[in-house]
Amino acid sequence: MQQKVLMKGNEAIAEAAIRAGCRHYLGYPITPQTEVAAYMAKRMPKIGGVFLQAESEIAAINMVYGVASTGKRAMTSSSSPGIALKCEGISYLAGSDLPALIVNVQRGGPGLGGIQPSQSDYFLATRGPGHGDFHVLVFAPASVQEMADLTARAFDLAEQYRMPAMILADGTMGQMMEPVVLPEAKEPDAAEKPWATTGTGLRRKHNVITSLYLNPAELERRNVERFQRYAEIEKKEPMWESFMMEDAEVCVVSYGITARISRNAIVEARRQGIKVGMIRPITLWPFPEQPLLAAAGQVKGFVCVELNMGQMKQDVELAVRCRKPVDLCYRVGGMIPSPDEVLQHIRTMAEGGERK
Amino acid sequence: MQPKRLTLFAGHYGSGKTSIAIQYALALRRSGKAVTVADLDIVNPYFRTKDSEQRLRAAGIDLICSPYAGTNLDAPAMPAQTYALVADRETYGVLDVGGDDRGALALGRYAAAIREEDNYEMLLVINRSRPLTATPEDTVAVLREIEAACGLPFTGVAHNTNLGPATTAQDVLDAIPYAQQVCRLAGLPLRMTCAPAHLCPALQGRAEHLFPLQIQPLYYQLSEEDSYGKADL
DSSP, X not given: OOOEEEEXXXXXXXXXXXXXXXXXXXXXXXXXXXXXXXXXXXXGGGGTOEEEEOSSHHHHHHHHHHHHHTTOOEEEEEXXXXXXXXXXXXXXXXXXXXXXXXXXXXXXXXXXXXXXXXOTTHHHHHTOSSSSSOOOEEEOOOSHHXXXXXXXXXXXXXXXXXXXXXXXXXXXXXXXXXXXEOOOOOOTTOSOOTTSOSOOTTSSOOOOOOSOOSSHHHHHHHHHHHHHXXXXXXXXXXXXXXXXXXTOSEEEEEOHHHHHHHHHHHHHHHHTTOOEEEEEESEEESOXXXXXXXXXXXXXXXXXXESSSSHHHHHHHHHTTTOSOEEEEEOOTTOOOOHHHHHHHHHHHHTTOOOO | OOOOSEEEEEESTTSSHHHHHHHHHHHHHHTTOXXXXXXXXXXXXXXXXXXXXXXXXXXXXXXXXXXXXXXXXXXXXXXXXXXXXXXXXXXXXXXXXXXXXHHHGGGHHHHHHHHXXXXXXXXXXXXXXXXXXXXXXXXXXXXXXXXXXXXXXXXXEEEOOOBTXXXXXXXXXXXXXXXXXXXXXXXXXXXXXXXXXXXXXXXXXTSXXXXXEOOOOOSOOOOXXXXXXXXXX
16 A cells, blocks of 8 residues: 655645656745745755746736746646736747646635635636637646645646646645555656647757747638547547436536535435535546536436536537526635535525525 | 743744744633733734634733734834843743744844843744755754744744644654754754644643644645645646
């Protein structure tokens, strides 16, 4: 059995990134993700890596662009307002087909908002965080173990599909402590990257990393090709977990910390004889539409539980083609729902009514 | 142990300082003492002493903490009453110090007065399951950094190796040589072995100075069989 350690979610992301071969962390501190940077500051110098606190979030994401261009695994992390600043750089990464990891440990917004947990960057993350037509892979961990495992996976898939990936966590996931088995350490930059700007050695034509295309037809072709890649990802890469769905008449849909709270509520509802289960999206883009559409034939309705005003709810309605009612249990501003609040929504849906 | 007037818990962040400080204060109160808890943490945004305020007040314990704890403001502020606890020698004080050297910096403000009164116990809380304090050497390095930051020497060690609610008695027993080595390297006595209360019968006679902790899991707890957290990657 591998050794378990006790970690904060933020620390687990940092250590998992190092074990995934990342030796370049470029960031700027912001609550509630500062432990990612603090951990990197302690560890990177000991293993020959780079920890750099940039002068701003914008500088940090553009440094990520530079490192990624050379084919090295690069990452940055921030919380909601800082991620908004990085959006221009993320768009450039996507436009240049560069892999990179961006960690967003969300806090309440909009504006300066607050430092307590939130999931209100769902739209920002899943619709392509920046200008132009693009997506990033979006992972929503619901345990400290998943903070570690999904970090490793995000690096791998980002490289495989040559695109940025985002860990979309919430403040609670970042701050809470749980036992975790850390992933095996990998050699840094094991994979071949023939596109990287590492010097031609006079043996090949030079590589160009750019998002600027002077010819509109060429830019159109690049966009269309990228969306063909996205279509493949939407088919192959959605991840989700089904919990107690076999005989469920109500389906809770939730991710991150609210999925943990929902789980408490579902166990209690089952104890009271209510047939309820949960489909927990683990990737938010690509969104796991298929299991939700399948569940629409089985359940009376869906209950979305999230820390925003109903952003994922729209994706659930689209996924189930509005065949069944979709209710929303939400808290915002840094508040989180109690299992009892979730349970009330489950009970109402089970009784055939939709809460407004 | 005969309690000193002030008891301070410091150490690596995430080592369990807040949990132990609260339960130590409750135990002290149960023995009939007038107790005040002071939260000196100016670093940690969530999971703070403030979360246990009702429980402390219900037991008749005063809590001094930042007026911004648990709010949306990220301000490293401490209230003026903290000094009153240090200066007012009538009441017992339990001080929950922030994590690492950065968190302990604020303690420096009171170090001279605490040293002068010379009636304090400052315990280094240690947990071998925390990756950055997994070896005795790394743990003692944290100790030195904290002492340098706050200017107050430690007087003992509180051993708190745990994996959260999933901790077993064996986890605690396995880490005893680690705790002993930390004590040897630091030249400090072991003052506490902390463990979840339900494990204490199994640890009786096998761990020194047992201190039971009432642990209340916050969220759905994952079991070994639970698929949760082990998504099919």
